[in-house]
Amino acid sequence: MLTLSKAQAATQAAQLALVRPELAAAYTVALERWMGDRKLLLLGLPIITEGHRSNATQAAYYAQGRPLLYPLAELNRLRKVAGLGPFSAKSTEARRIITYQQAGASNHNHMPSWALDVALLQADGSLTWDAGALLLFARLVRAADARVVHGADWDHDGRTDDQAFHDWPHFELTA
Numbered sequence: 001m002l003t004l005s006k007a008q009a010a011t012q013a014a015q016l017a018l019v020r021p022e023l024a025a026a027y028t029v030a031l032e033r034w035m036g037d038r039k040l041l042l043l044g045l046p047i048i049t050e051g052h053r054s055n056a057t058q059a060a061y062y063a064q065g066r067p068l069l070y071p072l073a074e075l076n077r078l079r080k081v082a083g084l085g086p087f088s089a090k091s092t093e094a095r096r097i098i099t100y101q102q103a104g105a106s107n108h109n110h111m112p113s114w115a116l117d118v119a120l121l122q123a124d125g126s127l128t129w130d131a132g133a134l135l136l137f138a139r140l141v142r143a144a145d146a147r148v149v150h151g152a153d154w155d156h157d158g159r160t161d162d163q164a165f166h167d168w169p170h171f172e173l174t175a
């Protein structure tokens with residue numbers, strides 16, 4: 001049985017405490033349903049990787065994948081300000097766009113946060129972000145509260161193939 005360690009559970013509680021109550025409630029209901037389904041649990045255990053995000057971290061995330069605006073040295077300077085480790089020159093992650101929101105503009109930047117990101121914890125302790133599994137989790141979250149928007153279905157029309165940008169781990173309230 002896949003369960004969180006005490007430290008992981010404490011981190012999850014701390015993350016949820018900095019997220020808007022409606023979103024935290026929808027996440028919690030979805031998580032309980034997921035944990036009650038053995039087949040879903042085989043895909044991993046949903047875990048919040050980030051709820052509230054500082055403006056400094058948002059600025060560092062925005063700098064990723066935009067080397068003309070933010071050469072590696074500048075990207076790593078922003079990461080240091082945010083308390084994040086540097087990327088190496090070989091890093092493919094450094095070249096990947098992960099957000100279109102500048103500092104202060106993300107729904108993660110509110111306090112409490114309007115957004116949270118989810119990964120799937122595996123039995124070996126690793127995290128995965130399988131799109132299919134995250135879509136199944138998104139259905140449970142949206143069933144719990146239809147106001148929550150999934151980052152793979154921004155227009156919440158139930159389709160993910162009509163989006164230019166998929167942020168599979170991302171869930172947010174927009175108002």
Ligand SMILES: [Zn+2]
Binds near residue numbers: 108115169170
């Ligand atoms: Zn997010």
